[in-house]
Amino acid sequence: MDKHAGADQALLSVEDLAVYFPIGGGVFSGRPQMLRAVDGVSLSIKPGESLGLVGESGCGKSTLALSILGLVDATTGRVVLDGKTVGGDTDRRDVARTVQMVFQDPYASLNPRQTVRRTLADPLRLHGVSNAGEVADRVAEMLRQVGLRPDQADLYPHEFSGGQRQRIGIARALILKPKLVICDEPVSALDVSIRAQIINLLLELQAEMGLSYLMISHDLGVVEHMSDRVAVMYLGRIVETGGWREIFEQPRHPYTRALIAAIPDPLTRGLAREKARGEIPSPLNPPPGCTFNPRCPHAIDHCRAAAPMLSAIDDGHLVSCWRADEFATPISA
Amino acid sequence: MSGANMPLLSVEDLHISLTTDAGRFPAVDGVSFTIARGETVGLVGESGCGKSITALSIMGLLRDPLGLAGGKIKLSGQEIQNLPASQLRALRGKRIAMIFQEPMTALNPLKAVGTQIAEMFVLHQGASWREAESKAVDALTQVKVPAPAQRAKDFPHQLSGGMRQRVMIAIALACEPDLLIADEPTTALDVTVQSEIVDLMKELCAARGTAILMISHDLGLVTDTCKRVCVMYAGRIVEQQDSERIFNSPQHPYTQGLVASLPRLGMRARHGRRRLTEIAGVVPGITAYPVGCRFHPRCTRRTEICETVVPELTALAEGSLVRCHHHG
Numbered sequence: 001m002d003k004h005a006g007a008d009q010a011l012l013s014v015e016d017l018a019v020y021f022p023i024g025g026g027v028f029s030g031r032p033q034m035l036r037a038v039d040g041v042s043l044s045i046k047p048g049e050s051l052g053l054v055g056e057s058g059c060g061k062s063t064l065a066l067s068i069l070g071l072v073d074a075t076t077g078r079v080v081l082d083g084k085t086v087g088g089d090t091d092r093r094d095v096a097r098t099v100q101m102v103f104q105d106p107y108a109s110l111n112p113r114q115t116v117r118r119t120l121a122d123p124l125r126l127h128g129v130s131n132a133g134e135v136a137d138r139v140a141e142m143l144r145q146v147g148l149r150p151d152q153a154d155l156y157p158h159e160f161s162g163g164q165r166q167r168i169g170i171a172r173a174l175i176l177k178p179k180l181v182i183c184d185e186p187v188s189a190l191d192v193s194i195r196a197q198i199i200n201l202l203l204e205l206q207a208e209m210g211l212s213y214l215m216i217s218h219d220l221g222v223v224e225h226m227s228d229r230v231a232v233m234y235l236g237r238i239v240e241t242g243g244w245r246e247i248f249e250q251p252r253h254p255y256t257r258a259l260i261a262a263i264p265d266p267l268t269r270g271l272a273r274e275k276a277r278g279e280i281p282s283p284l285n286p287p288p289g290c291t292f293n294p295r296c297p298h299a300i301d302h303c304r305a306a307a308p309m310l311s312a313i314d315d316g317h318l319v320s321c322w323r324a325d326e327f328a329t330p331i332s333a
Numbered sequence: 334m335s336g337a338n339m340p341l342l343s344v345e346d347l348h349i350s351l352t353t354d355a356g357r358f359p360a361v362d363g364v365s366f367t368i369a370r371g372e373t374v375g376l377v378g379e380s381g382c383g384k385s386i387t388a389l390s391i392m393g394l395l396r397d398p399l400g401l402a403g404g405k406i407k408l409s410g411q412e413i414q415n416l417p418a419s420q421l422r423a424l425r426g427k428r429i430a431m432i433f434q435e436p437m438t439a440l441n442p443l444k445a446v447g448t449q450i451a452e453m454f455v456l457h458q459g460a461s462w463r464e465a466e467s468k469a470v471d472a473l474t475q476v477k478v479p480a481p482a483q484r485a486k487d488f489p490h491q492l493s494g495g496m497r498q499r500v501m502i503a504i505a506l507a508c509e510p511d512l513l514i515a516d517e518p519t520t521a522l523d524v525t526v527q528s529e530i531v532d533l534m535k536e537l538c539a540a541r542g543t544a545i546l547m548i549s550h551d552l553g554l555v556t557d558t559c560k561r562v563c564v565m566y567a568g569r570i571v572e573q574q575d576s577e578r579i580f581n582s583p584q585h586p587y588t589q590g591l592v593a594s595l596p597r598l599g600m601r602a603r604h605g606r607r608r609l610t611e612i613a614g615v616v617p618g619i620t621a622y623p624v625g626c627r628f629h630p631r632c633t634r635r636t637e638i639c640e641t642v643v644p645e646l647t648a649l650a651e652g653s654l655v656r657c658h659h660h661g
Binding site: 056057161162163164191192193194195196197199200203218219220221222224225226244245248249258259260261262263264265266267268269275276277278279280295 | 379380493495496523524525526527528529531532550551552553554556557558577580587590591594595596597598599600601602606608609610611612615616631
């Protein structure tokens with residue numbers, strides 16, 4: 001297996017990815033506007049590693065997830081998964097065997113007219129497991145691994161609680177033994193008292209199966225708990241990335257600091273002056289200079305004039321802010 | 334009680350029932366709490382625990398299959414649970430106002446937002462439309478909507494989620510109500526916007542002396558906003574505490590479980606990655622509430638008594654209340 005020669009070999013590498021969508025345009029309305037959903041993103045995930053992806057609605061995190069799954073084509077740049085470029089004429093089934101997704105809403109993401117057995121067995125058959133006995137064994141084993149009983153396989157989704165449905169969603173994602181799982185807000189639709197069960201399960205499965213996670217969430221507590229490294233996105237770009245400790249203890253980007261300050265928790269009470277103002281601008285019409293400048297409590301004239309580049313401030317800690325050097329003090333969260 | 338000591342709102346032994354083909358079920362079962370003038374109180378619980386319908390009953394907005402099955406709701410000492418519709422309408426908006434989770438569905442999509450705010454002044458204060466519309470622009474200024482005169486002419490779909498929620502707050506506070514009920518007011522918003530909206534709501538209510546009843550599933554949000562918190566589980570209040578104390582000394586096993594199960598920022602740096610404490614089992618449905626203490630099937634401290642006897646609310650030091658046979 002020479003493509004896994006080094007342990008440092010990335011399982012996923014996203015290289016300067018941009019995804020633009022044309023908006024409007026047509027026979028009478030002239031040239032379409034370009035919505036830059038993802039605008040020059042690079043990141044990588046090693047085998048067994050968890051990368052937390054943080055950002056608010058419209059920041060491009062879902063588009064990024066879709067392009068990793070090969071469901072949206074890159075405008076420029078590329079996604080390399082396990083040594084192969086995703087998209088173009090790559091076989092979709094190759095991608096599906098390597099990366100799978102766990103969705104936010106376990107009510108909307110399961111087919112209500114399929115039994116759990118069918119939901120789990122169909123992907124196996126599609127991927128060439130034709131022996132009925134083997135299919136049944138793998139379904140039963142998968143159900144056990146996610147904490148359900150094999151005899152529940154013939155029930156329909158409505159016969160399960162929300163937490164159990166999310167377990168089925170996880171089983172569906174893992175049945176093909178992928179290497180990377182994209183978890184898109186995996187607990188935010190669940191009752192608060194159920195969330196810990198699912199978070200613990202995801203961490204156990206990761207250890208057992210050696211999975212890599214791309215953990216998309218707006219809940220920084222969940223991201224800190226589950227991630228090895230973290231990337232913070234704002235308006236289609238990564239504005240800060242680093243190890244979980246650097247990001248949460250010594251955040252350098254004002255947006256990361258604003259996200260932490262916005263958590264309603266007694267712990268963040270002293271951070272009021274780090275809060276962001278106003279609302280996220282439309283990605284159709286991003287502000288000039290640093291795109292965060294209209295909301296930034298620390299913006300100066302230079303921020304309005306020129307866009308900063310993502311640059312290393314420490315080993316593995318990258319920030320795109322003109323004033324990052326000034327935010328070297330740890331946040332007192 | 335009279336005069337200065339009388340609470341603004343007092344909910345006494347409230348029962349709400351859900352009627353289905355299978356029978357009547359106690360969706361809210363003996364809920365009591367009070368809110369003083371200008372006080373901020375939170376009602377926290379998971380979906381289906383009865384927190385939202387408690388709020389709707391205060392507004393007189395319960396509809397079939399939900400119905401009031403007992404108890405009293407008093408506003409400044411006056412019972413309002415049986416008021417005729419016309420008197421309730423006069424109360425709503427004027428003395429008690431409410432904002433909802435999804436401002437897009439709470440606003441009228443066919444009317445400019447300025448008109449929707451102006452309506453409040455016309456209906457409740459007898460203002461002329463002209464006068465009311467200029468007051469509406471003032472109201473938008475107070476909720477910090479930029480370019481308020483232009484925004485007043487906008488329709489809800491032209492505004493962002495955060496701006497729509499500001500409009501809702503402007504409508505709710507237009508007639509300077511005594512009580513604002515906020516039902517998950519920021520759940521549909523992004524985190525940085527949520528924080529701005531909550532700050533705005535707190536600031537405006539504090540300036541006007543408006544009391545807040547905030548309803549949410551987010552314990553952090555409620556303790557951050559409110560002075561006092563009532564925790565609801567399966568139709569009953571199981572614990573009432575000062576916000577300052579609930580994270581550090583929760584008394585009910587359910588609250589303790591919730592606090593311990595949340596991955597809070599900073600925990601991993603201090604204690605390393607620990608396995609989160611799980612609350613076993615699932616939230617029971619309204620039609621199948623357990624006998625005795627409704628938390629007992631999920632509780633680590635249950636004994637025989639929990640399976641048969643409903644625990645009373647016990648008063649602890651500093652005005653805390655807890656409903657558990659084995660609290661502490």
